[in-house]
Amino acid sequence: MKPREDIQNIYQTALAVFSEYGFQKTTMEDVAGRLGMTKGNLYLYVKNKKDLYHKTVAHALEAWQSRVLEAVAAQTDVKEKFRIMCFKAVEYLAQDNLLRNLLVRDPEIFPMFSDKDPFADINRNSIALIRSIVVQGIAEGVFRPVDPDRISDVVFMIYKMFIIRMYIRAEDNALHDMFEDTVDLCTRGLFTQ
Amino acid sequence: MKPREDIQNIYQTALAVFSEYGFQKTTMEDVAGRLGMTKGNLYLYVKNKKDLYHKTVAHALEAWQSRVLEAVAAQTDVKEKFRIMCFKAVEYLAQDNLLRNLLVRDPEIFPMFSDKDPFADINRNSIALIRSIVVQGIAEGVFRPVDPDRISDVVFMIYKMFIIRMYIRAEDNALHDMFEDTVDLCTRGLFTQ
DNA sequence: AAACAATTAAACAAAATGTTCATTTATTTA
DNA sequence: TAAATAAATGAACATTTTGTTTAATTGTTT
Known part of the structure; x- marks a missing residue:
C-alpha cells in the first residue's frame, strides 16, 4: 500500500498555507492540494479544520521551542544558559518567516492579556525551562535566592511582551536593542553590587 | 452630502487587498471593510467584483506606465530615452510591491503566449511609446532605418519576457545583469560598426 | 483470490459570498 | 425648516464555496 503521509510534512505544509492566507481564508482544499491529496483524505x-490549525501551530511552536532547548542544553554555565535562552528564542523566531507571519495574522496564538491561552501546554514547557535554569542558578549560588515559580512567570511575561512587539517587525533594531537592555537589566540588576 | 469616495483611493486600497490575497480569496467585504464602507456601497x-479587479489592475498598470512616460519625457537624447524607458520600467516595478505581488499571483495579467491580453489597451500605449522613440531615432539618423511597427512589437515582446521572468524575484541580480546585456545588445548590436 | 489499507470523488448540509434594493442617514436647496 | 437629493447601510436572496462524511475505487499485502 502507499506509504501513509508523514504527519510532520502535513503540519509543515499546512503552516505554509495558513501563514500565507490565515485560518479563515485557507481552505482544506488549499492544504490538501499543496500536499497532493484530496481534501477528503x-x-x-x-x-477537522480547527484541529488541523491547532496541531499545525502547536507543531511550529514546539519546533521553535526545541531549537531553543537544544541551544540551552549546549551550554554548561548557568548564566550563559539564561542569556542563550533569551536571545536564541528571539533569533530563531526572526528566522522563521512562516511562524512569524502566522503570529502576525493570528496574535491570539500568543495572547498578552487574555486568560485563554490556546497553547498553554507548550508555554508551560517554556516556563519550566526558565524555572529549571533559575533553580540551577540558585543551587550554584550564582543567582539570588528568588522564588523560582514567580520569577519564571515574570521572565516569561516580559519575554512574551517582546515577542508580541517584535514579531510585527522582526527587523526593528531599536526594539532588539531594548530587548538586550532588558535581558541585561534582568540578569545584572540596576544597582551596582 | 458626504463627499463621494475617491475612486483612486478605492483602486489603491483594492490593489492592496488583491495583492495580498489574490482575486479569488479576496471578498468584496474585505475591500469594503478596508475602505470603511459596506460591501453594498x-x-x-x-x-461587480470582476469589474473592480480589472479596473484596479488597470489603474496600477497605468500608474506604472505614467511614471515611465515621465522619466522618458525628461530626456532629450533619443538614445537615452530608449535606455531610460527600458530600465525605469523594470526599476519602478521592482519598487512596487503591490503590483509585483499581484503579477506573481495572477500571471495572466501579462500573458507571454496567450492571445487574450486583458490589458491590451494599456499595453498598446507602451508599444506606442516604444514606437515614437524609434521613429524619432530614425528621423534623427541615430537609429538604423528599421520598420518601427515591427521593432516596437519585438522590443515589447523581449521586455515582457524579462518582466515575467524577473517579477517572480525582483532581487535576482543575475537576471538583471542579463537584462542590461539584452538592452545593450538591442541598442548597440553585436557586430562592431 | 481475499483481505486490508489508503485514497478518491461525489454527496450533502452549512456557511460564505456576490449582488440587489428598500430603508435610513446625511447633505443641499428652496 | 421642510423638501429634495445624494450617499450609504444592512438585510435579503440566489448562488457558490467549503467543511465534512462516506461509498466506491485503487493499491498493496497476505
Whole structure:
C-alpha cells in the first residue's frame, strides 16, 4: 500500500498555507492540494479544520521551542544558559518567516492579556525551562535566592511582551536593542553590587 | 452630502487587498471593510467584483506606465530615452510591491503566449511609446532605418519576457545583469560598426 | 483470490459570498 | 425648516464555496 503521509510534512505544509492566507481564508482544499491529496483524505489525519490549525501551530511552536532547548542544553554555565535562552528564542523566531507571519495574522496564538491561552501546554514547557535554569542558578549560588515559580512567570511575561512587539517587525533594531537592555537589566540588576 | 469616495483611493486600497490575497480569496467585504464602507456601497463604484479587479489592475498598470512616460519625457537624447524607458520600467516595478505581488499571483495579467491580453489597451500605449522613440531615432539618423511597427512589437515582446521572468524575484541580480546585456545588445548590436 | 489499507470523488448540509434594493442617514436647496 | 437629493447601510436572496462524511475505487499485502 502507499506509504501513509508523514504527519510532520502535513503540519509543515499546512503552516505554509495558513501563514500565507490565515485560518479563515485557507481552505482544506488549499492544504490538501499543496500536499497532493484530496481534501477528503485530509480528514484521515486530522479531525477537522480547527484541529488541523491547532496541531499545525502547536507543531511550529514546539519546533521553535526545541531549537531553543537544544541551544540551552549546549551550554554548561548557568548564566550563559539564561542569556542563550533569551536571545536564541528571539533569533530563531526572526528566522522563521512562516511562524512569524502566522503570529502576525493570528496574535491570539500568543495572547498578552487574555486568560485563554490556546497553547498553554507548550508555554508551560517554556516556563519550566526558565524555572529549571533559575533553580540551577540558585543551587550554584550564582543567582539570588528568588522564588523560582514567580520569577519564571515574570521572565516569561516580559519575554512574551517582546515577542508580541517584535514579531510585527522582526527587523526593528531599536526594539532588539531594548530587548538586550532588558535581558541585561534582568540578569545584572540596576544597582551596582 | 458626504463627499463621494475617491475612486483612486478605492483602486489603491483594492490593489492592496488583491495583492495580498489574490482575486479569488479576496471578498468584496474585505475591500469594503478596508475602505470603511459596506460591501453594498461598493457596488455604487463598480459594476461587480470582476469589474473592480480589472479596473484596479488597470489603474496600477497605468500608474506604472505614467511614471515611465515621465522619466522618458525628461530626456532629450533619443538614445537615452530608449535606455531610460527600458530600465525605469523594470526599476519602478521592482519598487512596487503591490503590483509585483499581484503579477506573481495572477500571471495572466501579462500573458507571454496567450492571445487574450486583458490589458491590451494599456499595453498598446507602451508599444506606442516604444514606437515614437524609434521613429524619432530614425528621423534623427541615430537609429538604423528599421520598420518601427515591427521593432516596437519585438522590443515589447523581449521586455515582457524579462518582466515575467524577473517579477517572480525582483532581487535576482543575475537576471538583471542579463537584462542590461539584452538592452545593450538591442541598442548597440553585436557586430562592431 | 481475499483481505486490508489508503485514497478518491461525489454527496450533502452549512456557511460564505456576490449582488440587489428598500430603508435610513446625511447633505443641499428652496 | 421642510423638501429634495445624494450617499450609504444592512438585510435579503440566489448562488457558490467549503467543511465534512462516506461509498466506491485503487493499491498493496497476505
